[in-house]
Amino acid sequence: MIYLDNAATTPLLPTARAAMERYLGDAYGNPSSLHRPGREARQAVEEARRFFAGWLGVSPRDLAFTSGGTESNNLAIYGAYLAQRSHRTHVVTTAVEHHAVLEAVDRLRLLGADVTVVPVDSDGRVDPDDVVRALRPDTALVSVMLVNNEVGTVEPVAEIARRVKDVDPGIIVHSDMVQALPVMRLSLGDLGVDLASFSAHKVHGPKGVGLLYVRSGTPFVALAAGGNQEHRLRAGTEPVAGIVGFHAAMAELAQHFDAHRAHLSALRDALWRAIESLDGVYRNSPADAVPSILNVGFRGIRNDILLMRLDLEGIAASAGAACSAGSLEPSHVIRAMGRDREARESIRLSFAWQNTMEEIGVAAGVLSKVVGSLRSRFTNS
Incomplete structure (x- = not known):
């Protein structure tokens, strides 16, 4: 995982x-x-x-x-x-x-x-x-x-x-x-x-x-x-x-705070570079967001279906706050940002010290595969 x-x-x-x-x-x-x-x-x-x-x-x-x-x-x-x-x-x-x-x-x-x-x-x-x-x-x-x-x-x-x-x-x-x-x-x-x-x-x-x-x-x-x-x-x-x-x-x-933050930045930037060319992808996190969080969406793909498929492929991510997990309601944060449709498409990928560049490469590949598969089968009307 x-x-x-x-x-x-x-x-x-x-x-x-x-x-x-x-x-x-x-x-x-x-x-x-x-x-x-x-x-x-x-x-x-x-x-x-x-x-x-x-x-x-x-x-x-x-x-x-x-x-x-x-x-x-x-x-x-x-x-x-x-x-x-x-x-x-x-x-x-x-x-x-x-x-x-x-x-x-x-x-x-x-x-x-x-x-x-x-x-x-x-x-x-x-x-x-x-x-x-x-x-x-x-x-x-x-x-x-x-x-x-x-x-x-x-x-x-x-x-x-x-x-x-x-x-x-x-x-x-x-x-x-x-x-x-x-x-x-x-x-x-x-x-x-x-x-x-x-x-x-x-x-x-x-x-x-x-x-x-x-x-x-x-x-x-x-x-x-x-x-x-x-x-x-x-x-x-x-x-x-x-x-x-x-x-x-x-x-x-x-003790390692600056190195820790630099590590998170490198992980986030590497993942975004790897997926930013995927069809229909967009980024909700601003450029100056903290390095621990990357919120993205894929046009036409529901986030609940995407997250289930990612889980089956061994990638743990979320649609937003864990305290509201299990709710089918769209993210109140994304909606407050004026992105109503995106609220049902967006997922949060978040990083910590134990994550590696190798994991990021694997995760990017899985995302590409899963998004491609879902795009050919399901769309969010």
Whole structure:
């Protein structure tokens, strides 16, 4: 199997697995306990927190470990809104956010929120002017992702945050940075956001672990009650082994970060060069998208049929967000880009450290064969 669905999840790094084993075995202490096993667990959690604080350029006290990107997004959105709902009930987001943001924002309507969804251009990029125009005196929160999970577009989050704060410093700015962490060096201070969300399994860490950044002084209501863990941002016993695996995976990636990004760029560019001459092919990812994602389509060929055929040929790819997999609905991201027909034809190919140039050559050949076969038999009317 050639795995080209790394935007959905990545294979666990051997170093992460090895680091986790101790905390799945003898080192099973609760990090809130005061005895030696508890202190050992607490030390592992805090070492991880300090590492991420250094990598992201923030204070360790502003970081809370969670169960993943979805929880981090939900905690950020609900926590920021509930902290201000007495005087601010308006929320701004974009049409291309992950469902973990869009559905969370939609549920805020049940709490009395008024929501403005800002459109994007044909590259999936939001115009900061549109965000600023959407602001109101009662705006509580603006949420704009940094890297789109389906097409790889990089959103102008720093400019948006700066201009939002120029209009009203009281508006909280959140960014889903789950797809940015594997491919971008991030300085949260320079980006100017108040809240940011991350996930371990996108950087070759384990599933079930994430990270939430809450800038000190940001109005925030913690949703989980029952404990003082994570600086009271998220109650509950920390998943020590998972946090250790997250730390180990990101630390290894950080050691070779520039080479890693160059590798992804080479893989993506090689695949596009190999398929760009195929009949009816088009590219949805903009030229300046992150190197980990290539979204393409083949005119007249339905993506569900194409993906099934690719799977039978040993190529794993997707039509978009894994959290919406199984749904026959066309991609909301591609549709928001003004490409309604393409939304039923487009597939996402995404890359990570373990992929090789040899795999790219094989995948290109399989794509050519499968597309040719389907074009002679099926078309999307």
